[in-house]
Amino acid sequence: MDEYDNMKDIVLAVILVISTLVMVVRLWQDWIVAVSTGLMMISLAGLILSLCNKINTLEETLQARERTMRVNLEEITGKVDQKCDKMVDEVGEMVTALSRRVYR
Template structure:
């Protein structure tokens, strides 16, 4: 994963964590609540980053499969075209032979 591609996601995760810290400043007396809320928001930010990375990975896989399928279809098109050309030339030869026999 490129860091430059996910810089926006990382910034948003940091903003999420900082906003959580600001929101729990009032209840800072309860340390367990503050730590739990901070960990919850940090894990939520990490989850968003992980999902973004997985979506990018899936997108790259789809692009690679599409490219492979396109190449395979092109090869198949060339093969079918060659076979059709061969069959057409054989049919022309047979028709030519038959027409010569008919005129004899």
């Protein structure tokens, strides 16, 4: 799909260049100027629309990555909390065992 988008942009850019050249070189013929100006505007609009589509795709990709990172961060936070709780329990048991030995 990415190659198709690139090819579309290239074709639109070529149309823009050709129509601009025709407009500049053959300025004395009105119908050629009108057609080339029309082609130039159509291709420019196509390039802008293509750019908008790419920006939308980029935003969707970023949102998906953000969601994935948020889920992964929540999972990691949960695992770290469990490990910390387990370590606190183990340290508490060790302190209790040592305090029993000291009081004997």
